[in-house]
Amino acid sequence: AAGVIQSPRHLIKEKRETATLKCYPIPRHDTVYWYQQGPGQDPQFLISFYEKMQSDKGSIPDRFSAQQFSDYHSELNMSSLELGDSALYFCASSLGLDSTVGEQYFGPGTRLTVT
């Protein structure tokens, strides 16, 4: 079965550079979530989109922005990168079911290293 696709899998950037992470949800899934996971930590919710509209926002820095496109893929844009942004970034997708929260399936993640 098709899973969530993320690209790139690994990314190395220097401080103050920008990065764009991409996420392709499971076919027919209309909701995308972004999580940041530091070493040895739990995934922290950043932001989510449902039907191309931002549905919720968590601990996402103002330097980051994201959007969901008409084909439901999503991009996380990160500017003015800092050393502390080094982490695994996961995208998850689910099928929105009105008021019922859908099961979230995670992509393989993008490992971002800021030097």
Place this chain on the structure above:
Amino acid sequence: GENVEQHPSTLSVQEGDSAVIKCTYSDSASNYFPWYKQELGKRPQLIIDIRSNVGEKKDQRIAVTLNKTAKHFSLHITETQPEDSAVYFCAANRDDKIIFGKGTRLHILP
């Protein structure tokens, strides 16, 4: 907002024995409780979930129980095997996003 507490942070059990991980949540509006297994450097994988209209759910060697009154839920793994070694995260929803516990590192001893 939702706060999810998870215990223990580390658990070692002999192969073949059972493992139990416990979590509590704070938001009485939470109605969805997934459990994720994460191996080193890999994605969290949904292994089982339970909704608030159910008290217990089982899938082969894995079971989850939910006590809504006490706001706690638990993961039970029976007949543990070496491949069960991983970090396990409990989670609870706040609206349509999920809040994770801090994780339990499970070691299966030979």
